[in-house]
Amino acid sequence: MARWEQRPTGSNWGEFGPDDQLGRVNLIGEEQVLKGAREIRAGKTFCLSLPLDLPGGNVLNPRRHPPRLSPTRLQDTPYVNFPLRMLNPDAVDVLSDDQVLLSMQYSTQWDSLAHVGALFDADGDGRAELCYYNGYRAGIDVIGPKDATHAGCGCDGDGPSAALKLGVENMAVKGMQGRGVLVDLARHFGTGRTLIGAKELRQALAADGIEVERGDMLVLRTGFAEAVVDMAGQPDADVLHGYGAALDGTDAELLQWISDSGIAALCADNYAVEAYPARERQGPRAMLPLHHHCLFKLGLPLAELWYLKDLAEWLHANGRHRFMLTAPPLRLPHAIGSPVTPIATV
Numbered sequence: 478m479a480r481w482e483q484r485p486t487g488s489n490w491g492e493f494g495p496d497d498q499l500g501r502v503n504l505i506g507e508e509q510v511l512k513g514a515r516e517i518r519a520g521k522t523f524c525l526s527l528p529l530d531l532p533g534g535n536v537l538n539p540r541r542h543p544p545r546l547s548p549t550r551l552q553d554t555p556y557v558n559f560p561l562r563m564l565n566p567d568a569v570d571v572l573s574d575d576q577v578l579l580s581m582q583y584s585t586q587w588d589s590l591a592h593v594g595a596l597f598d599a600d601g602d603g604r605a606e607l608c609y610y611n612g613y614r615a616g617i618d619v620i621g622p623k624d625a626t627h628a629g630c631g632c633d634g635d636g637p638s639a640a641l642k643l644g645v646e647n648m649a650v651k652g653m654q655g656r657g658v659l660v661d662l663a664r665h666f667g668t669g670r671t672l673i674g675a676k677e678l679r680q681a682l683a684a685d686g687i688e689v690e691r692g693d694m695l696v697l698r699t700g701f702a703e704a705v706v707d708m709a710g711q712p713d714a715d716v717l718h719g720y721g722a723a724l725d726g727t728d729a730e731l732l733q734w735i736s737d738s739g740i741a742a743l744c745a746d747n748y749a750v751e752a753y754p755a756r757e758r759q760g761p762r763a764m765l766p767l768h769h770h771c772l773f774k775l776g777l778p779l780a781e782l783w784y785l786k787d788l789a790e791w792l793h794a795n796g797r798h799r800f801m802l803t804a805p806p807l808r809l810p811h812a813i814g815s816p817v818t819p820i821a822t823v
């Protein structure tokens with residue numbers, strides 16, 4: 478039975494079943510994997526991840542910090558270059574082992590469907606509740622208990638997200654492997670700030686003769702991640718905040734294009750896929766309208782800060798736009814986002 482009496486206008490809640498946790502990722506089926514595989518003709522691979530310690534600092538988002546690696550500890554001893562003769566006098570082995578404190582969405586990443594919800598009257602009783610895709614409520618599976626096994630490890634041990642059913646592990650199990658289609662917005666619009674609405678996106682697709690089909694993962698290059706790399710760990714927020722093309726989440730026609738296109742995921746090399754802050758509007762509204770449309774209404778995952786330069790240049794030089802994309806997030810139960818090392822094969 479559906480978790481809602483009324484669903485948001487323009488949403489697809491219920492269309493993949495009342496208990497669906499994958500949204501548009503359902504569209505990546507066997508046929509999509511085979512379509513992706515048919516794009517492998519040169520046998521070349523491209524890593525689409527930044528080094529995960531970039532951008533550097535926390536100027537893009539003050540909540541998110543660079544990863545902090547440290548050795549695990551055996552009693553009080555750091556387990557790095559650890560001689561096993563400490564445990565057995567005959568042992569010649571030396572072992573190292575580490576752990577990381579990681580903001581899951583710091584660098585190259587996926588946003589799961591648990592990332593953005595909204596206040597919405599799903600019961601139709603006149604009271605808005607905190608809802609996520611397909612009507613999953615935040616109030617049902619709230620914060621887990623403090624976990625004693627984390628005592629002293631340095632995390633705050635507050636437990637996982639409120640939208641437990643929509644964690645990123647669902648995408649990991651599905652695999653996130655299929656056909657990617659790259660649109661090189663940087664090539665068309667340069668690296669000054671351009672808002673990309675339906676008109677601009679259609680213009681770029683037509684100029685390159687690109688057809689996007691149901692189940693494709695759409696990948697947008699804006700040049701942002703390349704600027705991040707050039708800044709070598711010292712990001713200049715003033716430059717980056719207005720850098721390159723960004724989707725205009727306030728353009729209703731663009732949102733409709735996304736709904737109609739059947740794409741299964743929307744990936745970009747910039748900070749939020751869409752321009753943030755969004756264009757000013759009045760009245761009750763989503764501050765992140767593209768996130769609201771994709772994650773909350775359609776169950777369409779977003780990906781950010783992918784590194785696309787080498788792939789984009791190779792595809793352009795070879796008159797191509799499509800490739801096999803393999804991008805599973807971590808299978809970390811209840812995580813909201815995940816670092817990812819996407820691989821394109823051509």
Ligand code: UVW
Nearest residue numbers: 582588748749753781
């Ligand atoms: C913003 O924070 C603006 O976007 P995201 O959380 O998806 O990175």
